[in-house]
Amino acid sequence: xxxxxxxxxxxxxxxxxxxxxxxxxxxxxxxxxxxxxxxxxxxxxxxxxxxxxxxxxxxxxxxxxxxxxxxxxxxxxxxxxxxxxxxxxxxxxxxxxxxxxxxxxxxxxxxxxxxxxxxxxxxxxxxxxxxxxxxxxxxxxxxxxxxxxxxxxxxxxxxxxxxxxxxxxxxxxxxxxxxxxxxxxxxxxxxxxxxxxxxxxxxxxxxxxxxxxxxxxxxxxxxxxxxxxxxxxxxxxxxxxxxxxxxxxxxxxxxxxxxxxxxxxxxxxxxxxxxxxxxxxxxxxxxxxxxxxxxxxxxxxxxxxxxxxxxxxxxxxxxxxxxxxxxxxxx
Amino acid sequence: xxxxxxxxxxxxxxxxxxxxxxxxxxxxxxxxxxxxxxxxxxxxxxxxxxxxxxxxxxxxxxxxxxxxxxxxxxxxxxxxxxxxxxxxxxxxxxxxxxxxxxxxxxxxxxxxxxxxxxxxxxxxxxxxxxxxxxxxxxxxxxxxxxxxxxxxxxxxxxxxxxxxxxxxxxxxxxxxxxxxxxxxxxxxxxxxxxxxxxxxxxxxxxxxxxxxxxxxxxxxxxxxxxxxxxxxxxxxxxxxxxxxxxxxxxxxxxxxxxxxxxxxxxxxxxxxxxxxxxxxxxxxxxxxxxxxxxxxxxxxxxxxxxxxxxxxxxxxxxxxxxxxxxxxxxx
DNA sequence: GTGAAAGCGCTAACAG
DNA sequence: CTGTTAGCGCTTTCAC
Numbered sequence: 001x002x003x004x005x006x007x008x009x010x011x012x013x014x015x016x017x018x019x020x021x022x023x024x025x026x027x028x029x030x031x032x033x034x035x036x037x038x039x040x041x042x043x044x045x046x047x048x049x050x051x052x053x054x055x056x057x058x059x060x061x062x063x064x065x066x067x068x069x070x071x072x073x074x075x076x077x078x079x080x081x082x083x084x085x086x087x088x089x090x091x092x093x094x095x096x097x098x099x100x101x102x103x104x105x106x107x108x109x110x111x112x113x114x115x116x117x118x119x120x121x122x123x124x125x126x127x128x129x130x131x132x133x134x135x136x137x138x139x140x141x142x143x144x145x146x147x148x149x150x151x152x153x154x155x156x157x158x159x160x161x162x163x164x165x166x167x168x169x170x171x172x173x174x175x176x177x178x179x180x181x182x183x184x185x186x187x188x189x190x191x192x193x194x195x196x197x198x199x200x201x202x203x204x205x206x207x208x209x210x211x212x213x214x215x216x217x218x219x220x221x222x223x224x225x226x227x228x229x230x231x232x233x234x235x236x237x238x239x240x241x242x243x244x245x246x247x248x249x250x251x252x253x254x255x256x257x258x259x260x261x262x263x264x265x266x267x268x269x270x271x272x273x274x275x276x277x278x279x280x281x282x283x284x285x286x287x288x289x290x291x292x293x294x295x296x297x298x299x300x301x302x303x304x305x306x307x308x309x310x311x312x313x314x315x316x317x318x319x320x321x322x323x324x325x326x327x328x329x330x331x
Numbered sequence: 332x333x334x335x336x337x338x339x340x341x342x343x344x345x346x347x348x349x350x351x352x353x354x355x356x357x358x359x360x361x362x363x364x365x366x367x368x369x370x371x372x373x374x375x376x377x378x379x380x381x382x383x384x385x386x387x388x389x390x391x392x393x394x395x396x397x398x399x400x401x402x403x404x405x406x407x408x409x410x411x412x413x414x415x416x417x418x419x420x421x422x423x424x425x426x427x428x429x430x431x432x433x434x435x436x437x438x439x440x441x442x443x444x445x446x447x448x449x450x451x452x453x454x455x456x457x458x459x460x461x462x463x464x465x466x467x468x469x470x471x472x473x474x475x476x477x478x479x480x481x482x483x484x485x486x487x488x489x490x491x492x493x494x495x496x497x498x499x500x501x502x503x504x505x506x507x508x509x510x511x512x513x514x515x516x517x518x519x520x521x522x523x524x525x526x527x528x529x530x531x532x533x534x535x536x537x538x539x540x541x542x543x544x545x546x547x548x549x550x551x552x553x554x555x556x557x558x559x560x561x562x563x564x565x566x567x568x569x570x571x572x573x574x575x576x577x578x579x580x581x582x583x584x585x586x587x588x589x590x591x592x593x594x595x596x597x598x599x600x601x602x603x604x605x606x607x608x609x610x611x612x613x614x615x616x617x618x619x620x621x622x623x624x625x626x627x628x629x630x631x632x633x634x635x636x637x638x639x640x641x642x643x644x645x646x647x648x649x650x651x652x653x654x655x656x657x658x659x660x661x662x
Numbered sequence: 663g664t665g666a667a668a669g670c671g672c673t674a675a676c677a678g
Numbered sequence: 679c680t681g682t683t684a685g686c687g688c689t690t691t692c693a694c
Contacts, residue, residue, distance in 0.1 A: 047470045052447035054687035116383035139378045223610035279554035385671035
C-alpha cells in the first residue's frame with residue numbers, strides 16, 4: 001500500500017491543474033469536454049477517490065447527515081432509516097447513524113461523537129433529555145429535525161405525530177367495537193407511555209373503564225415480553241377482553257400466548273399493535289395495528305435538512321403526519 | 332448562529348496555546364493539572380466540540396470504521412452491528428453504516444461513498460461482487476474484514492462461518508430425526524443459496540432425498556413469503572415433512588401457515604430456521620434454528636481492525652466462528 | 663474555461 | 679510540560 005493519491009497526482013497525470021481535477025469531478029459542466037475526459041480517464045485508471053474529509057474541512061460542508069437513534073434499536077425505525085438513507089443519497093448526502101453503546105453517560109457521549117463529525121444536519125428520534133445535550137446541539141447551529149413525536153417546544157424542526165392521540169384512537173376503536181375490559185402492554189420508553197396516557201384519557205372521556213391496567217416492559221420490546229405480559233395481565237385481571245400493545249412485537253407475543261391459552265382472537269380477546277411491521281398483515285389472525293408512515297418521516301426529514309443546508313426555506317417546519325389505524329382481524 | 336469555535340478561540344480564552352488545548356482534550360495526561368483544568372473549564376462553559384474532520388485530515392486517522400451492509404437490511408445483522416458499534420465505541424472509534432439505496436449501480440456507488448470518508452477500516456457483509464469495487468478497496472490499502480461467510484480468497488481478514496456446512500448440518504439433523512421428504516425455502520441471496528447447496532450435498536451423501544425441492548424468495552425474506560412459500564411447496568410436493576428456511580422470519584411464516592392448514596409441527600412437519608432471532612425461542616412451538624454468534628462476529632471484526640490500525644498484528648486473520656444448531660420443539 | 667494562491671481547523675514534529 | 683511551525687488535501691476566491 002503506497003500513499004493514497006491526491007488531486008495533485010491526478011492533475012499531474014492528466015496534465016491539468018488540481019483545481020481542474022476537482023471541478024471535473026464535482027462540477028463537470030464547468031470544465032471543457034477535452035479536459036473532463038482526460039481527467040476521467042486518469043481517475044478510472046488509478047481508482048482515485050476524492051478525500052471527502054479534506055473537502056468538508058475546506059468547504060464546511062460534510063454532505064452528511066446524522067441520525068441519532070435510541071440506545072436499543074429494533075425494527076421500529078427501520079422504515080424511517082431506510083427512507084432517510086435513500087432520500088439523502090439521492091440528494092448527494094450520506095447518512096451517518098449514531099446508535100448508542102457509549103456507556104453510562106450514553107446520550108451525551110453519543111451526541112458529542114456525532115457533533116465532532118460536523119454533520120450538515122441531525123435527525124433525532126426521541127432522546128435528548130439531557131439539558132447539556134440540548135445546549136450543545138443548539139449552539140452547534142445546525143439544522144435539527146426531531147421525529148416520532150410532537151413536542152411542545154421543538155429544538156428546531158419536527159416531523160412527527162401525537163402519541164397521545166394514538167392511544168385515544170385505539171381506545172375509542174376498542175370501545176366502539178364493544179370490548180369492555182381493556183388493558184395495556186406498554187414499553188417503558190417515553191413515547192409508549194404517552195400512548196398509554198392518551199388511552200386512559202379517552203377511556204375517561206367515554207365514561208369507560210376507569211383505570212385500564214398497564215403492564216410495563218423494558219424497551220426494546222420483544223415477543224417473549226408479549227407472552228409474559230399477557231400472562232401477567234390475565235393473572236391479575238382475568239376478565240380482560242382487549243389489549244393494546246405499544247409495539248407489533250409485543251402484539252405478536254400476545255397473539256401466541258392467547259392461542260396457547262385457547263383464547264379466541266378477536267372473539268374473546270382483541271389485540272391491537274403498533275408499527276404495522278411487515279409481518280402484521282400476514283399473521284393469523286391478521287393484526288390490527290397503528291401504522292406510522294416511517295417512509296414519509298424519513299423523506300420529509302431529509303428534505304427539510306437539505307433545504308436548510310442549501311439555503312432554501314422550509315415551509316412548514318413543524319409537521320404532524322398523523323397515523324392510521326389499520327383494521328384487520330385481531331380486533 | 333455565529334461561527335463555530337476553534338481550538339484557537341479556546342486557547343485564547345484559557346490563556347494557553349492551541350496545541351495545549353488539543354492535548355488537554357486528547358491526551359490529558361500530557362498536560363499539567365493547572366492548564367488541563369483551565370482548558371476544561373472553558374470547554375465546558377463554551378460547549379466547544381473538537382472538529383474531527385480537521386483532526387482526521389491532519390493525522391490521517393478518522394477514528395471511524397465503516398460497515399457495508401446489503402441493500403436491504405433486515406433484523407439479521409442487527410446483533411452483529413450492535414456488537415460492532417459497541418466494541419468500536421469502547422475503543423474510541425465510531426461506526427459508520429453504509430446501507431445501499433444508491434440506485435442501480437448500488438454496490439459501486441456505496442463503496443465509493445464510503446471510501447470518500449477515508450474510514451480506518453471496513454467491515455463487509457457479503458456483497459462486493461463487482462471487480463471494480465474489489466480493486467478500489469484493495470488499492471485503498473485499509474484493513475478490511477469480510478464477515479458472514481467463508482471465502483476461498485478473502486480480500487484481507489475474515490470472520491465468518493461456512494454456509495455450506497450449515498446446510499449440511501441441518502440436513503443431517505432432519506435425517507436423523509426421521510423425516511423423509513425435505514424441502515427448502517431459501518432467500519435469493521448468495522449465502523442462502525450456499526446453505527441450500529450444502530443441504531443437497533449432504534442429502535446425497537446420506538443417500539437420502541435425491542433432490543429436495545427449493546423454493547426461492549427474494550431477499551429480504553418476510554413472514555408473508557414464508558406463508559406463501561409453504562403453500563407453494565405443498566401444492567407441488569404434498570408429502571413434504573420437513574422444511575429448512577434460510578431465515579427465522581420465513582420459518583415463522585411457515586409455522587403460521589402450517590397452523591392455518593392444520594399441519595401439526597413437529598409431528599407432520601418439521602421446521603428449521605436460521606438466525607435465532609430473539610423471537611425464535613418464544614414461538615409456539617419454539618423454533619429449532621441455527622444460531623450465528625453475531626456478537627462474536629462484531630466484536631472480533633472490531634478488534635481486528637483496531638489492532639491493525641494501531642499497529643498490532645492480528646494473530647488469526649481468518650477466523651471460522653462456526654454456528655450451532657439450537658434444538659427446540661419445531662423439529 | 664483555467665489556474666495560482668490561500669486557508670479550512672487541527673495535530674505531527676520539533677525545539678525549548 | 680509547552681509552544682511554534684508547518685501542512686494534511688481539498689475547494690474558495692480571485693485573476694486571467
